Every structure is written in structure tokens, then in C-alpha cells.
Amino acid sequence: MNGVSAEKEGVGGPELSPALRKLAEEWLTLDRNPSTVQEIERLRDDGDEKTLQSLLGSRMVFGTAGLRAKMGAGYSRMNDLTVIQTAQGLASCLLEQFGSGECGKRGVVVGYDARHNSRRFAELSATIFLNKNFKVYLFSNFTPTPYTPYAVVKFGCVAGVQVTASHNPKEYNGYKVYWSNGAQIRPPLDSDIQSHISANLNPLPTSWDTSALQKASSDILDPLASVTATYxxxxxxxxxxxxxxxxxxxxxxxxxxxxxxxxxxxxxxxxxxxxxxxxxxxxxxxxxxxxxxxxxxxxxxxxxxxxxxxxxxxxxxxxxxxxxxxxxxxxxxxxxxxxxxxxxxxxxxxxxxxxxxxxxxxxxxxxxxxxxxxxxxxxxxxxxxxxxxxxxxxxxxxxxxxxxxxxxxxxxxxxxxxxxxxxxxxxxxxxxxxxxxxxxxxxxxxxxxxxxxxxxxxxxxxxxxxxxxxxxxxxGRFESEVSYFVCHSQDTFTQLFNGIRSRDDGNYPKTCGPYVVDSIIDLTVGYDSSSSPPDFKPFLPVDPNSQLIKFILDDMTCECTLRTSGTEPKIKYYIEISSKIGETVSKEELTKKLRKVAEAVVSEFLQPERWGLEARPTQ
Incomplete structure (x- = not known):
């Protein structure tokens, strides 16, 4: 057994389902981190099916250029095991895309911020790339995220990884991936990487051993001084x-x-x-x-x-x-x-x-x-x-x-x-x-x-x-309001947006408060009412895995967008009102109208009380 603790035969609450018990034992077989092993063991022994299901029942999926989640045990969390699985999958994808020769010659950049575990996750990733014969540029200290995409281009690397959760609370961490052009990955690369992760879930014994990073090698380089000199x-x-x-x-x-x-x-x-x-x-x-x-x-x-x-x-x-x-x-x-x-x-x-x-x-x-x-x-x-x-x-x-x-x-x-x-x-x-x-x-x-x-x-x-x-x-004057509501249920998001799509006799809304809806762009289902029939295809790409609907209101002077966040449990709304060139409108006048539109959008489209949405914290 690869885990740090032997399986306790017969231990565990009787209410655990066989499938969930199997997932827990699988985790304990794969994981070598004492802290997360003990966490899963405790939950298994307590028979905490609800928590175990949330931790083991689903896996993090590549979203906004990578992964972001709370730290802790389980496949839905950021931890040593899920980082190893991610790095093994990314390495496999890069080898398929570029070949071993290019990966060894050009290499990858690995950076990290100052969050808990960021350096650890970066070193595990660098170890896996090094073991796959990549050249590795591993920053010797935490750095701003922009240094990593800059370094990818500077050194001509095949990819870059930044371990960061940006502005999220302290409990979070993340794994951001840049491609060889120095830009964040976008579809279909995210799905391709996810497939390679799924095919590389068993950690290699060498993936846990970061000691190779301490050995002098031409394949492991610190880019910090060079990057800061030219950036x-x-x-x-x-x-x-x-x-x-x-x-x-x-x-x-x-x-x-x-x-x-x-x-x-x-x-x-x-x-x-x-x-x-x-x-x-x-x-x-x-x-x-x-x-x-x-x-x-x-x-x-x-x-x-x-x-x-x-x-x-x-x-x-x-x-x-x-x-x-x-x-x-x-x-x-x-x-x-x-x-x-x-x-x-x-x-x-x-x-x-x-x-x-x-x-x-x-x-x-x-x-x-x-x-x-x-x-x-x-x-x-x-x-x-x-x-x-x-x-x-x-x-x-x-x-x-x-x-x-x-x-x-x-x-x-x-x-x-x-x-x-x-x-x-x-x-x-x-x-x-x-x-x-x-x-x-x-x-x-x-x-x-x-x-x-x-x-x-x-x-x-x-x-x-x-x-x-x-x-x-x-x-022309532009005034905008951006805010959000918190919701932890994806099913609620789906029901809310589907309700908007069928609000008026099974169709999209024709009005919002006193304002007429001039046109609608739905980038979830691929519909733009202002485009040519019969397909009404929008000019922007469609993403059926995220919710986004845009409304143009009041003779094209107001634009309202509703969308779900790719990294946080939020539904966001964006409203902008503008005056025309040469039109004299005060800030106060435009802001007053903006507030009226926002109130109508919240009460008629979002309906927070109906859907149990939590208001944005008071500033």
C-alpha cells in the first residue's frame, strides 16, 4: 500500500455506501501526505458520508485557465495528490503536443505566489516535469503571476504553470496554465489537458520525491534574476x-x-x-x-x-x-x-x-x-x-x-x-x-x-x-454597475437562467421593468436575436458549460449581462448606460437611470428571494 497509514479493517460508519467507502480506500491508497490521509481516515471512521461525498464524489475540472479550489483532502480540493495528478496529466499532454525533444529543449516555467502550500505544489509540479525529462525553469521565490507568462515567451517554453488563487480567501489555492504563446489556455486545450489528467491519476513513486530539485542539473534553472532584469x-x-x-x-x-x-x-x-x-x-x-x-x-x-x-x-x-x-x-x-x-x-x-x-x-x-x-x-x-x-x-x-x-x-x-x-x-x-x-x-x-x-x-x-x-x-458619458449574488448550487444557476429564457410565454423577456428589450445574446445556447435568421448565430464563441445572457435595452442605450463566475460560486450582473456623442447628460441623471435598471434586473431576472441568493457583502 502506498498510503502512510494501513487500512483499518472494519472501521467506518455503517451508513457509508459501498461506492463511497471504495472512493475513500482508493484515496488512502494513492495519497502520501499525512495530513490529508488523516483527514479522509477520520471522515471514513466517523461515517461522514455528506462530507466525504463532497470531497471525493467529484473532481476539480479545468475552468478559467486551470484549477481553483479550497485546500484540503479529496479530489475536489487542492492538495498534494490532485496537484501531482494534474502535473502528470499536463506533462503527458505537452509531450503529445510538442514531443519529447521540444519539451526537453524548450521546457516549462513554474512559478508560485505566497499562499499556504504554493511552493510545495510548485515543487511537486517541477519534480514531475523534471522526471519526464523537461527542462524546468522553477522560480526560487514567490513572484507576481505576470512573471510566469512573461518567462514563457522570454525562454521560448512550451508552457508555464503559476500556483496561485489570485484574490480568493486564504483557504484557496489554484493552478494556472499558460501555453507556449504566453497566453492562458483556452478551449479545447482545457478539455485535452483534463483528458490527460484522467489518464494519469496514479502517482508515480518518483512524483512524491522533490529531492531531485536540489541536485545540480542543467535541466533545472532559476529564472528569477533573468526575468526581473528584462521584465x-x-x-x-x-x-x-x-x-x-x-x-x-x-x-x-x-x-x-x-x-x-x-x-x-x-x-x-x-x-x-x-x-x-x-x-x-x-x-x-x-x-x-x-x-x-x-x-x-x-x-x-x-x-x-x-x-x-x-x-x-x-x-x-x-x-x-x-x-x-x-x-x-x-x-x-x-x-x-x-x-x-x-x-x-x-x-x-x-x-x-x-x-x-x-x-x-x-x-x-x-x-x-x-x-x-x-x-x-x-x-x-x-x-x-x-x-x-x-x-x-x-x-x-x-x-x-x-x-x-x-x-x-x-x-x-x-x-x-x-x-x-x-x-x-x-x-x-x-x-x-x-x-x-x-x-x-x-x-x-x-x-x-x-x-x-x-x-x-x-x-x-x-x-x-x-x-x-x-x-x-x-x-459620451458611460456609467456602470457591477455586482453579484452568492449561490453554491449549480442546479439553481441552471434553473434561474432557464427561467429567464422562458419568462414570457416560453420565450426570452420582452421587457425589463419599464424598459423594452431591443435584443438578446445568449452565449450558452448560441442565440443572438440581432443576427440573421434562421440560425441567429452570435459572433462570439458559445460555451454551453457556462451561463451568459446579454440584454440590450431602451433603444440601445443600456446593456445588461448576467453570467456565472468560472472560479467562484457567484452570479454576476453587469449594467452599463451611455449617452450619445454630443448629448448633454449629467452623471447624476445617468446614475439615477442606472439604479432603476439595476433594480428591475435584480427583481425581475435574478429574483434573489425566490432562488435563495446571498447578497454581496456590504462594503
Whole structure:
């Protein structure tokens, strides 16, 4: 028997079904981690069928570029055994796709964040790749997630793995996979990898032994120094006012939210010749317990940024920049009036509009023979259409993709291969890709770009909110609301969305409150009412395994999207209202209408009381 503990004959509650008892014994045969072995043994001996079923009855499935789940025993959790199974399957898939020669020559990158078990999971993965004769680039310390896709391209690797759960609570970890182009995997690669995992569930004896990583070998390399040396040099193509940055009058507070971003953010500021930021002392060092925040996600607003706000007030700072724990996202808050304690937390859509305009302005200023037909910006389908409007005015190209950087990163790579320029891509969940040195969201480079932008604005006597108002005056005003409800039942999600599809006499809704539904796009079943009959096929890819319906309301001035999250038990809604170019509409007027639409969407489409949905925690 391979487990650390012998099977206890006759032990176990009589209520355990034979199938579940078999699963428990199978786990104990395969697992060698004392902690998770003891957990399954205890549950088996207690006859805890419900918990065992949740842990062993289903397996994690590749979702948003990989895996993400709570840590603990069982096939539905992140642990040594499921990581070994995943790495064995990924190695098998890569060998099939690229061949042993290419895998040995080009290799894989393995990185990790500062969460509990992240280094352990990374070392187990690196061990398996090494035993399969891959060259392995294993970071010697935790790093921001963007370093891994950057390293994949830098070294020409066949793939990359980052062990991270991004902004999830401390109980979680994850396994993010990048392909040879440096972008997150997307269908059908995820299904292919899943098939190889299923075919490689029995751990090899060597898969548990990480001692091989300590032996001197030309096949195991530490890329940390090389990556950091060139990553920051490469960010300079995003820096347009380096000679002025040192005299920036903006005092900036920065927090990595107990994560791994601080060192990278400092170096990015130095590279841009920006003044040092003021750190949030309680959050500047990595802490896998995330002791000062209930949810280590700066997107949560004041509840996550409270310590940063207090730090800024003590130092008289007017700008806060915050990365999430793996430093691939960026939140921004400013205080335009130092005499008040009010902080204006910019939405992800507002930051996207600002960054898109800033990068476009500087690119066009530096290219006298600007040709907009060759210049692209991207945004996910649930994000603001501000860039689309700006593109129609300024003459560059805009494309919409499915939700997530696995779609935007791969599309950006395709456009680059065709000889185009991709200046920017973003998603409303505070994810930004400035330039294309990293084909994924990158909170480190975005922080430096925003800091330079803030300094330039201060020289003009403006802040970000005032700059947004100027952009809205030129392109039309955009206001959005993004929120979510929590639900742990996939069956509820399915019933809720199917109910929406059949609300009005067995068909999609014709109205939402007082607003007429102009068109509907359903990317779960593959229906777009604005497309040509008889198939009404949408232009974006269809994914029957996730729920997403988009409604265009009120004479095309409002867009509402409902979708389930790929990584969390949430149903999210995204609503954006815009005015037309030249139309004078105040923020207050548009926001009032936005609230009315949101109330109608929640009460008529989501019906939280009927479905038992939990409201988003109060900020």
C-alpha cells in the first residue's frame, strides 16, 4: 500500500455506501501526505458520508485557465495528490503536443505566489516535469503571476504553470496554465489537458520525491534574476515621460494586499523614475493568512482598502494604488479634496477608459504617421464599451472577446502574428494588459503607468475624475454597475437562467421593468436575436458549460449581462448606460437611470428571494 497509514479493517460508519467507502480506500491508497490521509481516515471512521461525498464524489475540472479550489483532502480540493495528478496529466499532454525533444529543449516555467502550500505544489509540479525529462525553469521565490507568462515567451517554453488563487480567501489555492504563446489556455486545450489528467491519476513513486530539485542539473534553472532584469526594461515602452516623472507632485500610497507585488511595484516605479510610493505597513509583506482583510481583493472597495485610506490620510497622499495578492490586478482610489475624508474608488471600467485613452494618446503622439487600421484595443464582453466608442471617433480598431484574459491574450497574440499593434486590453474586474510584453493582465506594469499618468494630470491641474469628465464630454458619458449574488448550487444557476429564457410565454423577456428589450445574446445556447435568421448565430464563441445572457435595452442605450463566475460560486450582473456623442447628460441623471435598471434586473431576472441568493457583502 502506498498510503502512510494501513487500512483499518472494519472501521467506518455503517451508513457509508459501498461506492463511497471504495472512493475513500482508493484515496488512502494513492495519497502520501499525512495530513490529508488523516483527514479522509477520520471522515471514513466517523461515517461522514455528506462530507466525504463532497470531497471525493467529484473532481476539480479545468475552468478559467486551470484549477481553483479550497485546500484540503479529496479530489475536489487542492492538495498534494490532485496537484501531482494534474502535473502528470499536463506533462503527458505537452509531450503529445510538442514531443519529447521540444519539451526537453524548450521546457516549462513554474512559478508560485505566497499562499499556504504554493511552493510545495510548485515543487511537486517541477519534480514531475523534471522526471519526464523537461527542462524546468522553477522560480526560487514567490513572484507576481505576470512573471510566469512573461518567462514563457522570454525562454521560448512550451508552457508555464503559476500556483496561485489570485484574490480568493486564504483557504484557496489554484493552478494556472499558460501555453507556449504566453497566453492562458483556452478551449479545447482545457478539455485535452483534463483528458490527460484522467489518464494519469496514479502517482508515480518518483512524483512524491522533490529531492531531485536540489541536485545540480542543467535541466533545472532559476529564472528569477533573468526575468526581473528584462521584465522591467521591457516596461519602458509604456513610459512616455520619464524625464518628468521624478518631479511628480502626486503622493501615492501602495498596497499589495498581503501579496507578492511590493518588490515588483517598487522596481517598476524606479524604472519609470517615479518617486517612491508610501507602503501600507500592515499589508506590505506577504501573509498567507491575510490578517487585515476578510476578502483580499481590492475590487471589494472600502472594506479592502480601509488601511490604505488611513495610511494615505496620515501622509497627506491623494492617490492609492492596490494590487491583488498575486499582483495581476490593479485598483485605484483618489481623494480630490484633501479637506474631506471621502475616497473616490474608480471602477474597473473607469480605470480601463483612462488607461486606454492614455496609451492611445501617447502612442499617437509618438507616431506622426499613425494608421488606425493597424492599431487594436480589446475588452471582454461584460466590460464597458467606452473603448469601442472611442475607436469609432479616433479611427483605431476595437474588438470584443468572451470574458477572461484567456480570450483576450490569445486574440492579442493572433493580431500580433498578423502584424498588428495591440495597445491595450482590459476586463472590468480590474484586469489590465498594457502593451503586449505580457499576454495576460498585469497589475505591476499597470500601476507604474497609472502613476505616470497621475503625475502628468497633476501638471495640468487635474485628477482622474476630472479627466474622465473630459473624456465623457468628447465620447459620451458611460456609467456602470457591477455586482453579484452568492449561490453554491449549480442546479439553481441552471434553473434561474432557464427561467429567464422562458419568462414570457416560453420565450426570452420582452421587457425589463419599464424598459423594452431591443435584443438578446445568449452565449450558452448560441442565440443572438440581432443576427440573421434562421440560425441567429452570435459572433462570439458559445460555451454551453457556462451561463451568459446579454440584454440590450431602451433603444440601445443600456446593456445588461448576467453570467456565472468560472472560479467562484457567484452570479454576476453587469449594467452599463451611455449617452450619445454630443448629448448633454449629467452623471447624476445617468446614475439615477442606472439604479432603476439595476433594480428591475435584480427583481425581475435574478429574483434573489425566490432562488435563495446571498447578497454581496456590504462594503
Amino acid at each position: 522591467f526594461t521591457d516596461t519602458l515602452h509604456l513610459c512616455y515621460r520619464r524625464e518628468d516623472n521624478a518631479s511628480s507632485p502626486v503622493k501615492i500610497v501602495y498596497t499589495p494586499m498581503h501579496g507578492v507585488g511590493a518588490e515588483g511595484a517598487r522596481e517598476a516605479f524606479r524604472t519609470f523614475s517615479l518617486p517612491d510610493f508610501i507602503p501600507v505597513p500592515e499589508q506590505i509583506d506577504p501573509d498567507p493568512e491575510f490578517r487585515t482583510v476578510a476578502f483580499p481583493n481590492p475590487e471589494e472597495g472600502h472594506s479592502a482598502l480601509g488601511l490604505a485610506e488611513k495610511t494615505a490620510e496620515r501622509h497627506g497622499a491623494t492617490l492609492i494604488l492596490a494590487n491583488d495578492p498575486d499582483a495581476d490586478r490593479l485598483a485605484v482610489a483618489e481623494r480630490s479634496d484633501p479637506s474631506t475624508r471621502e475616497w473616490d474608488i474608480l471602477t474597473g471600467n473607469e480605470i480601463g477608459a483612462l488607461l486606454g485613452w492614455w496609451l492611445f494618446k501617447n502612442y499617437r503622439d509618438s507616431h506622426p504617421h499613425f494608421n488606425g487600421k493597424n492599431v487594436y484595443m480589446l475588452a471582454s464582453t461584460v466590460s464597458s464599451k467606452f473603448l469601442q466608442r472611442m475607436a469609432s471617433v479616433e479611427g483605431f480598431q476595437f474588438e470584443e472577446t468572451l470574458t477572461g484574459f484567456k480570450w483576450m491574450g490569445n486574440r492579442a497574440h493572433e493580431l500580433l502574428q498578423q502584424g498588428h499593434e495591440v495597445l491595450f486590453a482590459f476586463e472590468e474586474a480590474i484586469g489590465y494588459m498594457c502593451g503586449c510584453r505580457v499576454l495576460d493582465k498585469d497589475g505591476i506594469s499597470a500601476a507604474a503607468v497609472m502613476a505616470e499618468f497621475a503625475g502628468w494630470l497633476a501638471g495640468q491641474g487635474k485628477n482622474f475624475r476630472q479627466q474622465l469628465d473630459e473624456l465623457y464630454a468628447r465620447y
